[in-house]
Amino acid sequence: MSQVDKQLDDIRAEIEQEVPSGISITEVAYEGPELVVYTRDPKTFASNGDLIRRLASKLRKRITVRPDPSELSEPSDAKATIENIIPEDAGVTDLDFHHDTGEVVVEAQKPGMVIGRHGSTLREITQEVGWTPEVVRTPPIESSTVKNVRNFLKQERDDRRDILERIGRQIHREEMSDDEWVRITTLGCCREVGRAAFILSTPETRVLIDCGDKPGAEDEVPYLQVPEALGSGPSSLDAVVLTHAHLDHSALIPLLFKYGYDGPIYCTEPTRDLMGLLTLDYLDVASKEGRTPPYESEMVREAIKHTIPLEYGDVTDIAPDIKLTLHNSGHILGSAISHFHIGDGLYNVAFSGDIHYDDTRLFNGAVNEFPRVETLVLESTYGGRNDYQTDQADSERKLKEVISDTIERDGKVLIPAFAVGRSQEIMLVLEEAMREGDIPEVPVHLDGMIWEATAIHTTYPEYLRDDLRDRIFHDDQNPFLADQFNHIDGGEEERQEVADGGPCIVLSTSGMVEGGPIMSWLRHVGGQDEGTMVFVGYQAQGTMGRRIQNGWDEIPVNDGGGRADTLSLNMDVETVDGFSGHADRQGLENFVRTMNPRPEKVLCVHGDESSTQDLSSALYHEFNMRTFAPKNLETFRFV
Structure with missing residues (x-):
């Protein structure tokens, strides 16, 4: 008998001692991090409301009670x-x-x-x-992504159950090592923005946190081939944790399954759905641009099938010596700060992912209260000494002024936006501004994946800011259903009609002007003198968005027939700070300042070289803590 089987027998005996004599236990099994208890007396079990809670507390495990199949009534009845x-x-x-x-x-x-x-x-x-x-x-707005994910998981229930049982036995295996140490290896996003990837390892376990691409640099991927990652074989990786679905964190998650990984992915439920949406689009864009996609769509389905969704605040065993808890990071839908409790109180590490410290229209601000955190891995996108964003109210005021001025001269406003997060934030601003008469009522055209991403937001309102969640619960108050919003689904013909028409606002992906429908909009309206292009999100170095921000007005575009062409950009170009999903320098400092207790060490990552070094130096001098601005492929040992 294996150690896990013996453990399950012991647990079953403990449960049978705890439950009333009239309740029979027919089977006890692990499915992922959960303990599943089968009983012939589900009705009696359900009548005792505190019983499951008592068992979970006593066994210190997440428990699901299911009826033994022999006791089920007919579905029709x-x-x-x-x-x-x-x-x-x-x-x-x-x-x-x-x-x-x-x-x-x-x-x-x-x-x-x-x-x-x-x-x-x-x-x-x-x-x-x-x-x-x-x-x-x-979903209040029909979402093909949510529908497809649910149908796929329904079709794969048998296979998924086998996967969960295997993962459950792996999580609850006997610890093999008496050594005690914790290490973090940086595989990407150090002194750069993009290709986020880290390995958290102990003598017992190896966990990959994020696996993204680098915007504007398709050949720069995380260093997955090193021995700490997949260089020792995909089976050496116990788990993957995904902080959020943006491609610079998620794009290469499916690639792991192409390489032979067969383990779990832990993230929130909306992150799972958005990962599916964005990675499939990532493959589609690569194909349309004549690039060889790094993996097939089948690998995206494998990633979804292996995902174990967690809710904020749930403490979950993911290995014999590691517990994971996800907390709201305030960045995009379902984004999470990942807190790892290692060993029996040995060490605690938190990976911020991307964070927004203050409340926004969409989300409550990032959580920064943890029982313990010895080391914090902190994003530094806006960590530079001068990276202070405009106050949100001032940003909204400036955006409304730019829109009003453009519409007054019969122009069109073109806003490159990330499908997930910034687009919905801007939609809320526009809906309120038109409703209250702050800007003229004009059509707001949503192109690319923005409408689908918005539908996913309305599927998971519990992840949104409290007052917005309450509005979505009432159809007549759901701001995303406002009449002004038009989903562009007619392709080039509809875009041409919009370009030939009157004043309007266009929100289109991609947010950094790196392919996607925004390139079509540049061809259609970029040459119009009376229009304005407005950047509302971060533009990474090397991207077309950053080049336009820096004054480029000759833009290389594909003419639609596979031939390169050059476009003269005659529109005004404006940047409105304050809508970013990232905390600015002050927000990052406040996040650390208000942590209780504060970490002993901070690794400043996910920022340009000067940003990571500036933030590292500032935190060291202000809080007298050990700080680092690591390079890629560095390993830090703790304990």
Whole structure:
């Protein structure tokens, strides 16, 4: 008998001692980080509301209770009962029964009404029919991404269950080493923006945090071939943690599966969906530009199948000696600061990913309260000594002035924007400004993936700022459904119609003018003297966006037939700071200043060389802590 099987037998015996005598336990198994308990008495289990909570506390594990398949009622009978229990106002759109696990997936417009106060409705469902309900939200705006991900995971349930059981046994294996040390190796994004990738290793475990590309430099990828990463073979990697879905953090996650990785990816649920959306588009753009994509779309599906979604604040075992907790980072939908608790109180490391310290229209500000953090790996995108962004109110005022001036002269406003995050922030500003009469009402055209990304935002309102979440719950107040917003889905013909028409605003990807539909808009409207191009997000060195910011007015573009051409950019060019999803220099300092307790060491990463060095020096002098501005391929040992 293996160590894990013995462990499960011991846990089963402990559970049987704890539960009332009338409850039978038929099986106990690991599925990923969760302990799954099967019982022939799900109704009795559900009637004791505190029992699962007591077991989870006693065993110090996340527990899911499922009915033994032999005890399940017929789906047709259960369906009628469930529909009778759930309030009609919940807007149930689908019930999907899975006999192998005893789960019924309830899709509803208002999941909170399905859950009930403190889970009361869920318990009532199990008490009445025996099935274990799982609740998902019906997107207010139809999302093909969410639909495709859910359908794919439904089709792959058997395979996914095998994957989770294998991962669960790996997580709960016996520790093999008596040594104690913690190391971080930098594989990218040090003294540069992009290709984020780090290895966190202990004698027992190796975890990869992020695996992105570098904007404007397609040949520069993380150093995955070194022994600390995949150089020792893909099986040496225990887990991958993805902080958020932007391509400079996620683009090469599917590449790991091409190389033979077969383990878990931990991230939030919206990050999983957005990763699928952005990486598939990444492949599409590469193909259209005549580049060989680094992996096939099948690898994106493998990544999604291996993803284990976590909610903010859930403490989760991901290895015998590591617990992971994700916290809101305030950057984009589902973005997370990743906190690792290593050993039995041995050491604690937090990777910031990308953070925004203050509240924005979209998100609550980044969380920086942790029980312990000895080392913080901190982004430094705006860490330079002069990187102070404009106040958000001033930024919105300037944007509205630029838009009003442009519309007054019958021009068009072209805004290159990241599909995820900045576009939705700008949409909220425009919706309110038009509603309150601060700018004229004109069409706002959304091109590229912006509409689809917005649909995903409305699928997960619990990850948005509190007041925005409440507005989305009411269809008549959902700002993303405003009449001004038009989804461009007619391609070049529709773009030409817009270009020939009157004043309007166009939000289009890509945000750094590196391919995508923004290049088409430059061809259509870039030569119009009365128009304005407005940058609202960070433009990395080497990107076309940075070059335009620096004064380029002769822009190389593809003519649509595969031939290179040069475009004269006659539009005015404006930059409106303050809409970035990144904290500025003051925000980064405040993030560290208000941490309690403060870390002993800070590694300043994900910024240009001067930005990382400036921030490192400032934190050292202000807080008397050890700080570093590492280069790529450095290894730091702690403990």
